[in-house]
Amino acid sequence: xxxxxxxxxxxxxxxxxxxxxxxxxxxxxxxxxxxxxxxxxxxxxxxxxxxxxxxxxxxxxxxxxxxxxxxxxxxxxxxxxxxxxxxxxxxxxxxxxxxxxxxxxxxxxxxxxxxxxxxxxxxxxxxxxxxxxxxxxxxxxxxxxxxxxxxxxxxxxxxxx
Amino acid sequence: xxxxxxxxxxxxxxxxxxxxxxxxxxxxxxxxxxxxxxxxxxxxxxxxxxxxxxxxxxxxxxxxxxxxxxxxxxxxxxxxxxxxxxxxxxxxxxxxxxxxxxxxxxxxxxxxxxxxxxxxxxxxxxxxxxxxxxxxxxxxxxxxxxxxxxxxxxxxxxxxxxxxxxxxxxxxxxxxxxxxxxxxxxxxxxxxxxxxxxxxxxxxxxxxxxxxxxxxxxxxxxxxxxxxxxxxxxxxxxxxxxxxxxxxxxxxxxxxxxxxxxxxxxxxxxxxxxxxxxxxxxxxxxxxxxxxxxxxxxxxxxxxxxxxxxxxxxxxxxxxxxxxxxxxxxxxxxxxxxxxxxxxxxxxxxxxxxxxxxxx
Numbered sequence: 208x209x210x211x212x213x214x215x216x217x218x219x220x221x222x223x224x225x226x227x228x229x230x231x232x233x234x235x236x237x238x239x240x241x242x243x244x245x246x247x248x249x250x251x252x253x254x255x256x257x258x259x260x261x262x263x264x265x266x267x268x269x270x271x272x273x274x275x276x277x278x279x280x281x282x283x284x285x286x287x288x289x290x291x292x293x294x295x296x297x298x299x300x301x302x303x304x305x306x307x308x309x310x311x312x313x314x315x316x317x318x319x320x321x322x323x324x325x326x327x328x329x330x331x332x333x334x335x336x337x338x339x340x341x342x343x344x345x346x347x348x349x350x351x352x353x354x355x356x357x358x359x360x361x362x363x364x365x366x367x368x
Numbered sequence: 369x370x371x372x373x374x375x376x377x378x379x380x381x382x383x384x385x386x387x388x389x390x391x392x393x394x395x396x397x398x399x400x401x402x403x404x405x406x407x408x409x410x411x412x413x414x415x416x417x418x419x420x421x422x423x424x425x426x427x428x429x430x431x432x433x434x435x436x437x438x439x440x441x442x443x444x445x446x447x448x449x450x451x452x453x454x455x456x457x458x459x460x461x462x463x464x465x466x467x468x469x470x471x472x473x474x475x476x477x478x479x480x481x482x483x484x485x486x487x488x489x490x491x492x493x494x495x496x497x498x499x500x501x502x503x504x505x506x507x508x509x510x511x512x513x514x515x516x517x518x519x520x521x522x523x524x525x526x527x528x529x530x531x532x533x534x535x536x537x538x539x540x541x542x543x544x545x546x547x548x549x550x551x552x553x554x555x556x557x558x559x560x561x562x563x564x565x566x567x568x569x570x571x572x573x574x575x576x577x578x579x580x581x582x583x584x585x586x587x588x589x590x591x592x593x594x595x596x597x598x599x600x601x602x603x604x605x606x607x608x609x610x611x612x613x614x615x616x617x618x619x620x621x622x623x624x625x626x627x628x629x630x631x632x633x634x635x636x637x638x639x640x641x642x643x644x645x646x647x648x649x650x651x652x653x654x655x656x657x658x659x660x661x662x663x664x665x666x667x668x669x670x671x672x673x674x675x676x677x678x679x680x681x682x683x684x685x686x687x688x689x690x691x692x693x694x695x696x697x698x699x700x701x702x703x704x705x706x707x708x709x710x711x712x713x714x715x716x717x718x719x720x721x722x723x724x725x726x727x728x
Contacts, residue, residue: 215415280408292492294412296403296527296535299542309539310532315574316601320535321544326405326525340417 210236277301278356281347338367370450372457375439380457381484383688385680387503391671392619394551394591394684395458398509398608399498400517401536401545405525409537410474410490418476418490425489428523429480434516440602444473452693454479458500463649466492467671485512487520492537493545495520504619505611506548510604533600540659543600548608548617555668556625557618559637566618567592574598575614589660589687594618628674648656648686648716653709659690659716682723690715 208218216236239266273285282294284302299306310317341364348357372378403409404424407417429435443451443464451458451465451473459481466473480487491670497520499512527535532575533543541547557563576597579588594615596607608626629637644665648654654662667683669675695711696703703711 280412282412290411292411292537293409293539296405296406296529299529299532299535306532306539310542310600313540314543314598316598317507318531318601319529319543320601320606321533321546321603324521324526324528324534326528327522343414 208234210234212314252299275302276351276353278348278353279344281351341367370441370446370453372453375481378687380685382458382500382502383681383684384502385684387501389506389619390503391667391680392553392622393504393615395489395500395502396505396509396550397458397498397500398506398513398546398548398709399496400513400534401493401541401547402495402497402517402521402534403527403536404494405527407494409538410476410492410494413490418474421494422476422478424524425487425495425520428520429487431523432516432519434485434519435480435482435487436530438485439479440478440480443477443479444475449693449696453697456691456693457688459486461490461491461496461704464488464496485516487516493541499549504507504550504615506608506615510546510548510608542597544602544604544607546599546604546607547584547595549593549595550611551591551593552618552622553589553620553664553667554622555589555664556622556629558590559629560625562621564587564623566621570594570614570618571597573610573614575611588657589664591660591664595655626668627721630672638674641665641672641674645669645675649720650717651713653706654690654716655709656712659712660687663687677724678720679723682719686716686719689719714723 210216210218211234213236216237218234220235222233222235232347273283273288275284275299276282277294278301279297282298284305287298287302293302307317315365341360345357345364346353347358348360385391387393387396402436404421407413407421410418410421413421426440429438429440441454441468443454443460446454448467451460452467454460455462455465455467460479462468463471464477464479466477474490476490478489480489481512484501485497485499488498497511497513497516499516501509501512529535534545536542536545554563554566557566570577574597575594578593578595594611596611598606602610644662648659648662648666651658663683663686666675666678667680670678670680670683689698690702690712694706695708695715698715699711
């Protein structure tokens with residue numbers, strides 16, 4: 208069965224939502240479920256957990272709560288521990304302390320010594336895609352009850368529209 | 369079916385054995401992992417985000433002269449057998465090709481191929497810039513990706529952090545995003561049972577090894593990929609120098625082991641290698657693992673100059689073109705396992721006969 212929200216991935220969770228007097232049954236994929244704060248047991252059973260992550264699992268829990276969430280992509284620290292992959296570049300700041308500890312353990316160092324980089328000044332004008340993306344982020348922010356962030360995104364959307 | 373002959377150099381220039389130490393080192397690969405600012409990483413991004421990453425990268429690449437001759441393939445639009453073909457040819461990673469049932473191909477997955485250089489889009493990271501060259505050519509391969517990286521980085525904004533460097537989906541790639549790997553054939557060290565020590569030594573000095581297809585693949589036919597393990601805390605130059613020094617040492621150890629073998633077990637080794645050659649020349653059914661194992665022996669025999677009428681290029685071709693998807697492609701139809709084994713033996717006989725100018 209396909210997920211009722213994204214219509215892309217297979218549904219793995221059945222969620223009963225109570226809205227007013229009505230009851231709604233939702234079939235969700237892992238990701239959409241995660242976005243609604245529903246944990247799936249499937250996630251923790253994935254076979255591709257990196258060894259290095261397992262080995263530092265214990266120490267990590269002490270430094271960063273699993274529930275910590277990136278405001279850009281809504282990934283949680285738990286998602287990272289499960290998959291071994293971060294959701295976006297902002298996750299490095301969202302989980303900064305844990306990442307620094309992890310990087311020291313993995314690379315023996317957390318400071319980049321290679322080529323320095325400065326991004327080109329953006330010449331791209333906000334297009335429809337950007338608006339859609341902001342709407343998408345706004346939705347996620349509301350779903351995860353990050354209202355301050357939601358207000359911020361709403362203001363940016365108003366500016367664009 | 370996809371026509372790879374349309375690619376510049378068929379995507380197999382790296383097989384031509386023109387590089388340094390090419391009887392021992394098959395190829396050198398250097399890649400940089402990069403992500404675009406403003407989007408979730410490929411694994412987390414929505415379909416629409418990945419398609420926009422692809423559009424933005426495509427636009428940026430169109431202005432780069434070094435990529436002018438190249439071809440962009442929408443991997444997400446190819447049937448599974450074509451994606452496997454690209455993977456067997458070492459042109460795309462297993463992840464980009466979506467070959468694992470749990471990780472199907474992503475929308476927006478694409479690869480841009482130019483002579484020896486490829487840009488994978490929407491792999492684990494938005495961009496994987498890589499250069500694959502024949503033999504042991506670490507510095508040359510790096511200079512190709514370095515200049516490509518500089519040009520692309522002026523046209524699209526990369527995700528970069530002052531302290532952590534270039535940001536990647538997996539923290540094992542963060543910092544330089546650099547992975548340099550050398551595909552090396554070490555039968556001498558395996559036969560003299562020195563290999564365990566050498567491999568343990570690699571891990572102690574911050575390098576790692578893998579099988580023929582990189583991460584997660586098994587070692588077959590005595591082919592190892594040696595690469596840097598860490599990507600952060602050292603400059604690109606230091607990481608590469610280190611790899612070159614260690615691999616140079618491994619090559620020397622392999623050469624010594626080969627001498628020892630010939631000296632102490634000359635006729636036993638010679639017999640084993642010629643038998644392997646005989647099997648490849650005359651067998652009527654061969655599994656891929658068998659081919660790999662016999663090819664390893666024949667490659668050693670060519671390196672020791674016991675067999676003189678075969679080129680390393682021929683052996684490299686056999687290594688790639690006798691794989692399943694390549695046979696399916698050559699035969700133009702799906703094959704059962706036994707049909708594939710028969711087709712493989714016929715193909716190997718044909719190539720060896722043509723190269724040595726003798727009958728099948």
